[in-house]
Amino acid sequence: MVMMMETQRIPIVRLSGKLIVSIQTALSDTVVDRLQQDVAAACERGDARGLVVDVSGVDVLDSYITRSLRDLAVMARLMGVETVVCGLRPAVAMTLVEMGMELPGVRTALNLDRALALLDSLQPEGLPNDLAGEGDEWEGEA
Amino acid sequence: MNEIAGEILAILRRYLSEPTSRSLLTSAARRANVRLEMLARSEIPQLVQQLGPGLNIFLQEPEKLQNCKSLLALVAVENAPSIPMEPPQQQAESRPDGISVPIRAEHDVVRARTLGKDMAKQLGFSEVVQTKVATAVSELARNIFQYAGTGEIRIRRIEGKKRGIEVVARDQGPGISDPALILSGAYRSKWGMGAGLRGTKRLVDEFELDTHPGLGTTVRIRKYAE
Numbered sequence A: 001m002v003m004m005m006e007t008q009r010i011p012i013v014r015l016s017g018k019l020i021v022s023i024q025t026a027l028s029d030t031v032v033d034r035l036q037q038d039v040a041a042a043c044e045r046g047d048a049r050g051l052v053v054d055v056s057g058v059d060v061l062d063s064y065i066t067r068s069l070r071d072l073a074v075m076a077r078l079m080g081v082e083t084v085v086c087g088l089r090p091a092v093a094m095t096l097v098e099m100g101m102e103l104p105g106v107r108t109a110l111n112l113d114r115a116l117a118l119l120d121s122l123q124p125e126g127l128p129n130d131l132a133g134e135g136d137e138w139e140g141e142a
Numbered sequence B: 001m002n003e004i005a006g007e008i009l010a011i012l013r014r015y016l017s018e019p020t021s022r023s024l025l026t027s028a029a030r031r032a033n034v035r036l037e038m039l040a041r042s043e044i045p046q047l048v049q050q051l052g053p054g055l056n057i058f059l060q061e062p063e064k065l066q067n068c069k070s071l072l073a074l075v076a077v078e079n080a081p082s083i084p085m086e087p088p089q090q091q092a093e094s095r096p097d098g099i100s101v102p103i104r105a106e107h108d109v110v111r112a113r114t115l116g117k118d119m120a121k122q123l124g125f126s127e128v129v130q131t132k133v134a135t136a137v138s139e140l141a142r143n144i145f146q147y148a149g150t151g152e153i154r155i156r157r158i159e160g161k162k163r164g165i166e167v168v169a170r171d172q173g174p175g176i177s178d179p180a181l182i183l184s185g186a187y188r189s190k191w192g193m194g195a196g197l198r199g200t201k202r203l204v205d206e207f208e209l210d211t212h213p214g215l216g217t218t219v220r221i222r223k224y225a226e
C-alpha cells in the first residue's frame, strides 16, 4: 500500500491555447493553494488565451474553496487569461446560492464544451493575446 | 441477506464495486461465524472486525478506508441492542453519539466534510441535503482549524418523528467576541467574505452558537430530511 505523503497536484492540461483544469479530487486548502500557484505559473508562460476550471468532480464547495476559485479567476484575468468555471453540480450550485455565496465576476458554463465555446467567443481563435484588445472590453459586449 | 446486512452492504458499496462488496461481506461473515440472512444487531461488531483485513486490501486510499470504517462502526453503535425499535424522542437524545472526528490538521477538514456527506447519504437524504450538510461541516471544521487550532466534530443521526442529522463542532479556542455581529452579515473578516457561520446558519434547520471568549466555541446544527 502506498501512502501519499506529498501534496496532491491537480494537473493543468494545455489544449489549443487554453488551459484546462479538471478537479477530480477532494479539495483540501493545500491542494487549492497549490493549484493557484500552478495556474499562475502556467499563465505566466504567456501562450494561453483562456482557462477552464471543470468542477464537475467536486461535491462540496465551501466558502474558502469558493473564494479561492474566485481569486484564481481574478488572478488569471490580471494576467490576461479569461477563466470559465464549468460543471458546477446542481446541488453545489443550490448550496452556494442558499449560503449567499455566488461566484461574482466569474463566468460559468454548463459543461466543458460550452466553456470552450464561450472562451472562443470571447477571444477569436488564432489572435494572439496582446492583439485581442484590452481584455475587459470583451466582457460587456458579449 | 437481511436488512441489517443490507445496511452494511450499502456502506461497502459506496467505496467498492458490487461484486467486491458482496464477496468481502460473505467471506467476513464466514470468518465471523454469522449468517447474513439472519444477522443480529449484536453480531455486527464481530462482522465489522472481520471486514477489516479485506478493506485494508481493497481500499488503498487511507482516507476512504478510514471513512468506510467509521461508517461501519456507526452502524454497530446505531443498532446497539439496548435501543428499542421505536425510541421516543427523549431517548434518541441519549443514544450513543455517532461519529467523532478530531480536528487537528487541515486534512481533517476534508475528512469531516466527507464523513458528513457519507452519513447524510447513508440516511437517505437527497443530494442537495447531503451537500448542504457537508458544506456546513466543512465551514465549522475549518473554523476550528483556523481559529482554535484543534477541536472536534461530532456527527450523529437524529431519530424520531423528524429524521435528521446533527453536527456539533466544539473547541477550546479563543471564542468569538461578537457573534451577533458576525451572524448579522455586517461583518467582513480580514480575508474576505466572513460568510462561513452566516452561510452555515442559512443551510440548516437549527443553529445554535455558544461561545465564550477565552474558553471556546460550540456550534450545534441540525438538518432534517426534506
Ligand SMILES: Nc1ncnc2c1ncn2[C@@H]1O[C@H](COP(=O)(O)OP(=O)(O)OP(=O)(O)O)[C@@H](O)[C@H]1O
Residues within 6 Å of the ligand: A063, A064, B139, B143, B144, B147, B148, B171, B173, B174, B175, B176, B182, B189, B190, B192, B193, B194, B195, B196, B197, B198, B217
Ligand atoms: N471556532 C472559532 N473560534 C474562534 N473564533 C471563531 C471561530 N469560528 C469563527 N470565529 C471568528 O468568527 C469570524 C467569522 O467566522 P466565519 O466562519 O463566519 O467567517 P470567516 O472564517 O472569517 O470567513 P469564511 O468562513 O467565509 O472563510 C472569524 O473571522 C473568526 O474571527
Ligand SMILES: [Mg+2]
Residues within 6 Å of the ligand: B139, B142, B143, B195, B196, B197
Ligand atoms: Mg470560516
